[in-house]
Amino acid sequence: MATGRNHRPATRSRGIPEATVARLPLYLRALTALSERSVPTVSSEELAGAAGVNSAKLRKDFSYLGSYGTRGVGYDVEYLVYQISRELGLTQDWPVVIVGIGNLGAALANYGGFASRGFRVAALIDADPKMTGKQVAGIGVRHVDELESIVHTNGVSIGVITTPAGAAQQVCDRLVGAGVTSILNFSPTVLSVPEGVDVRKVDLSIELQILAFHEQRKAADELSRGLRGPERPAPAAGGTGGGAGGARRGEGPGPDGDIPAVMPA
Amino acid sequence: MATGRNHRPATRSRGIPEATVARLPLYLRALTALSERSVPTVSSEELAGAAGVNSAKLRKDFSYLGSYGTRGVGYDVEYLVYQISRELGLTQDWPVVIVGIGNLGAALANYGGFASRGFRVAALIDADPKMTGKQVAGIGVRHVDELESIVHTNGVSIGVITTPAGAAQQVCDRLVGAGVTSILNFSPTVLSVPEGVDVRKVDLSIELQILAFHEQRKAADELSRGLRGPERPAPAAGGTGGGAGGARRGEGPGPDGDIPAVMPA
DNA sequence: ATGCCTTTGTGAACGCGTGCACAAAGATGG
DNA sequence: CCATCTTTGTGCACGCGTTCACAAAGGCAT
Known part of the structure; x- marks a missing residue:
């Protein structure tokens, strides 16, 4: 490159x-x-x-x-x-490693959706020595020092990163260096990888923020048309919890265009 | 301007x-x-x-x-x-509920990325009576019977579904019925919702399958061009990148998918 | 076999998102 | 105050993805 x-x-x-x-x-x-x-x-x-x-x-x-x-x-x-x-490519078996066995990593290890479609958890890897040897989802946790050898031995080409953000890039580099060419990244970080390596990211914080955007817009729409949630009790502290009592389908050109509903913090 | x-x-x-x-x-x-x-x-x-x-x-x-x-x-x-x-919309507080406290639900409850951006876990909800009252991430698990009242009381407009696939649509309907207008769906199901409700889905199995597709293509490319790699340092010794051990399973197309691809059962 | 009916496969138009390239705007130094 | 340099904001073109609409293809009943 x-x-x-x-x-x-x-x-x-x-x-x-x-x-x-x-x-x-x-x-x-x-x-x-x-x-x-x-x-x-x-x-x-x-x-x-x-x-x-x-x-x-x-x-x-x-x-x-x-x-x-x-x-x-x-x-x-x-x-x-x-x-x-x-x-x-599901007619073949894909060994994957999961790096970072915290709450999320452990949940993924237990996730049935992996094995059901030709994906096999070849190893769980964590940097914490206290995790080494522990059984998670019936699989022993290996130390990150063994990362390269695990990847080599099992012919792993797909890696899942569930480490904290600070360790993600480093782990990514090691995975790529060992031969992994596809990475599923759950850490909230932008990974930089050489060409030829695919990265897909899953970030629930981002998903929630996108939902919040639309939620706010919906609330603003209803507010601007003078519609108060008649059936909903007072929302939570913080304000317009989300109105949306009976979502009407009144889809019009929309009263957009005016003030963007500035929310006083 | x-x-x-x-x-x-x-x-x-x-x-x-x-x-x-x-x-x-x-x-x-x-x-x-x-x-x-x-x-x-x-x-x-x-x-x-x-x-x-x-x-x-x-x-x-x-x-x-x-x-x-x-x-x-x-x-x-x-x-x-x-x-x-x-x-x-992050200047306000968004209470969310997580429905389905299995491995994944518990991991999300512990996920720090929630609270860090204005999202607050208002409640954890599960259908299993044995879960009720348990503490997960410092929050008591409530029974799904209380779903509507929880949503009302807290003014929840965002719901996270981490139930098995079979229960997802039902939970979704109840959330929407109670006033939730944004849903983050982790179950491998296509949710149908009325207009005005936003749904975003996160499906690990799908992400892996997409990676597998590209991985297979990369392997095929390298194979067909006789390993004339680009200017990239040689990857793993054994795997040659996409090699992946390739242990084909001998079974037919049958066993594929009789598992609901979600962990808690 | 023939005509009808259902459903696929796809050509073409449209809209959205992306990236280039550049003029306008403002800071900075003489 | 003017010249120059940096960086924004955006008009424009291009390509991907979506959708419509319809001819071709095949089954099925008669």
């Missing part, structure tokens, strides 16, 4: 758009549920409903994978489950 | 793009770090670097909030912290 910037529009992946890739697991989940109920075929309309997306979008998504449907009938559930699993 | 009197010349209180809103917490975090180091001002270039985004994008994002910068100098850190906090 010493060479200049070579833009790599991740969309090149095989012609499959990134947005489509992000939806494939959603489809797979819905299809798996249908498969368990022994439903043989499903239409794009039905499946889209189950996955919570538009049917045209679903059809276009599938079109990137190939023509797996039958016109006039729909899609064969089992076949589609297999094709999507294969496309996502 | 030229006059520095009234901020907000453009009436864009509602025109803030969703993508921008999603980045505001990122900027806020970087700015908070600068503030703690008593840095008075920061340029778009520096701040963009700290937040991991393009500087032009950052400037455009800020332009939606108003003209808070000074040309030739940069942005006043403290002022920007305040403005973004206000825009995100």
Whole structure:
């Protein structure tokens, strides 16, 4: 990467758009549920409903994978489950390591969603010597000194970081140095990685803040149209707890445009 | 606009793009770090670097909030912290409830990132009577029967769902019925909510599957080009990056997904 | 076999988000 | 007070993603 910037529009992946890739697991989940109920075929309309997306979008998504449907009938559930699993790489076993066995790391270790789709927790790693050897989710915690050897021995290419923010970049560097090329980052930090390494981040604080933004906007909307929550008792300390008694669908052009509801702190 | 009197010349209180809103917490975090180091001002270039985004994008994002910068100098850190906090609604206190106190729910309850930004865990709720009264993160667990009264009493407008998939929709309905208008969903389910209710989902399984897709693609790329790697130092010895040990499981597509992908059961 | 009906697959238009490039604005030094 | 330098704010173009709308394709009944 010493060479200049070579833009790599991740969309090149095989012609499959990134947005489509992000939806494939959603489809797979819905299809798996249908498969368990022994439903043989499903239409794009039905499946889209189950996955919570538009049917045209679903059809276009599938079109990137190939023509797996039958016109006039729909899609064969089992076949589609297999094709999507294969496309996502779930027909093979992915060993992952979790670094940082605090509350969150332990919760992830116990998380059933890992093993259910071809992901196997190869090791739990923590920097605290007092954690070493402890059993979490039936797996012994290893010390971070062994990180490199663990990654090598197990052929780990996916790492999950659940350390405090201060340690995240350092752990990330070690993981990458050991050969990990995909990282799921739960710490509230912006990780910098060399090219070729994928990082996805999950930050609940950010998610909450986004919700708060919309919540505030909703409260401001209702306030500005002179609507007081008639059924809701007094909100919590701090003010407009969130009105929203009976959310009406009165969707108009909106009285936006005027004062942005400045909240005195 | 030229006059520095009234901020907000453009009436864009509602025109803030969703993508921008999603980045505001990122900027806020970087700015908070600068503030703690008593840095008075920061340029778009520096701040963009700290937040991991393009500087032009950052400037455009800020332009939606108003003209808070000074040309030739940069942005006043403290002022920007305040403005973004206000825009995100973080100057007020947001009581939240967490429903489903399993491993993940307990981890979230302990997560410091909540309280640090105006979010306060008003209550922990679980359906298991054996959990009722237990202390988690210093908060007593309440039974789900009390859900509505808890929401009413505390003026809760944001709910976090960490239940198993099977219970998620039901819990969601009750939360919405009680007045909650924003939901953060950790269960692997597509929630259906009435209009006016915001739902954001966090699904670890999906994130891993997306990583697996790219990982598989990387492995395929390297394989097909005969290991003609870029200018990147050679990764792990054994794995060659995407190698991943590749222990294929012998079972068919059947066992996939009979586990609800959530931990507490 | 034929015509009808259902559903897929996709061409095309549209909107949003991103990044470039530059003029305007303000600080700074002489 | 003027020249210069720095940095913001934004017009513009481009590409991705979404949605509409419809022709093609296949099943099914007669």
